[in-house]
Amino acid sequence: MATLVQEAVPAGGAATSSPAETVTLRLWRGDARGGEFRDYTVENLGGEVVLDVVHRIQAEQAPDLAVRWNCKAGKCGSCSAEINGKPRLMCMTRMSSLDVSEPITVSPMRGNPIIRDLVTDVSYHFAVARRIPGFHPGPPEPDGTYRMSQVDVDRVQEFRKCIECFLCQNVCHVIRDHEDNKPAYAGPRFFVRLAELELHPLDTLDRRELAAKELGIGLCNITKCCTEVCPEDIHITDNAIIPMKERVVDARYDPIAWLGRKILRRPAPTPAAEVASLTPAGRSGEVISIEPRTPPGGPA
Numbered sequence: 001m002a003t004l005v006q007e008a009v010p011a012g013g014a015a016t017s018s019p020a021e022t023v024t025l026r027l028w029r030g031d032a033r034g035g036e037f038r039d040y041t042v043e044n045l046g047g048e049v050v051l052d053v054v055h056r057i058q059a060e061q062a063p064d065l066a067v068r069w070n071c072k073a074g075k076c077g078s079c080s081a082e083i084n085g086k087p088r089l090m091c092m093t094r095m096s097s098l099d100v101s102e103p104i105t106v107s108p109m110r111g112n113p114i115i116r117d118l119v120t121d122v123s124y125h126f127a128v129a130r131r132i133p134g135f136h137p138g139p140p141e142p143d144g145t146y147r148m149s150q151v152d153v154d155r156v157q158e159f160r161k162c163i164e165c166f167l168c169q170n171v172c173h174v175i176r177d178h179e180d181n182k183p184a185y186a187g188p189r190f191f192v193r194l195a196e197l198e199l200h201p202l203d204t205l206d207r208r209e210l211a212a213k214e215l216g217i218g219l220c221n222i223t224k225c226c227t228e229v230c231p232e233d234i235h236i237t238d239n240a241i242i243p244m245k246e247r248v249v250d251a252r253y254d255p256i257a258w259l260g261r262k263i264l265r266r267p268a269p270t271p272a273a274e275v276a277s278l279t280p281a282g283r284s285g286e287v288i289s290i291e292p293r294t295p296p297g298g299p300a
């Protein structure tokens with residue numbers, strides 16, 4: 001159970017200011033062994049995002065506070081955290097969108113192991129990424145070019161907007177509260193990656209078996225929680241997961257699709273086993289090492 005420690009208010013600070021003139025961030029401080037929430041009250045400058053206030057706290061009151069960020073523009077995906085319990089980017093969350101009359105809670109992403117303070121270990125996600133074979137186009141057309149229609153460009157372009165913030169991974173209940181599911185479940189960000197590759201008309205690999213057997217797409221029950229938190233507004237469930245689920249079902253059970261492929265004499269795409277052999281050695285059978293998550297006493 002996290003405990004609350006009230007930091008001393010700086011002399012001449014909040015004690016004499018009205019609530020509108022100060023803001024209080026309740027930051028989680030600690031590491032994998034445990035931690036606590038601490039309150040930091042600073043002047044409310046207006047026009048700031050949460051990351052600005054975290055940086056001011058770091059500069060003025062807590063120089064040892066660990067926080068990860070890079071672009072401060074919603075493009076690198078580094079500053080993910082839970083703000084008042086909701087997974088969000090700190091650099092894209094305006095203070096004016098929050099109720100500053102109450103302390104604003106900022107805690108690390110619960111779905112990842114804690115490193116320190118607001119910084120978590122995201123290596124699980126990159127281990128999953130390595131299991132998915134990348135884009136593999138066939139030979140170009142006789143004039144040496146590749147062509148695809150605009151509708152196909154538009155479809156995969158949505159998936160290319162992903163900034164790998166992993167907010168969707170953090171909120172997905174299949175792994176958020178079930179650490180033991182991680183080795184068998186890729187998660188929404190990687191279903192987006194699968195869709196980006198599988199719906200690309202120039203790609204020649206077949207990742208459907210991979211999606212079903214190794215990446216656990218069948219465990220997703222389409223609750224759409226991932227879609228709701230995506231800062232890039234990717235329609236993860238409707239445009240990536242459901243089409244991928246349909247493709248997996250087609251590949252396994254649809255006799256009409258099978259007959260259609262026979263009649264149209266479409267070349268069979270390269271199957272999953274062969275796909276795996278095209279990836280770096282051992283990728284398909286890689287065992288993901290999952291570190292234990294924050295022990296009791298970590299963020300709620």
Ligand code: SF4
Binds near residue numbers: 172174
């Ligand atoms: S829709 Fe699927 S991937 Fe998205 S949060 Fe729900 S279970 Fe997870």
Ligand code: SF4
Binds near residue numbers: 168
């Ligand atoms: S799909 Fe959206 S929420 Fe998930 S990692 Fe990409 S940008 Fe972040």
Ligand code: FES
Binds near residue numbers: 073076077090
């Ligand atoms: S700092 Fe890059 S997304 Fe927030």
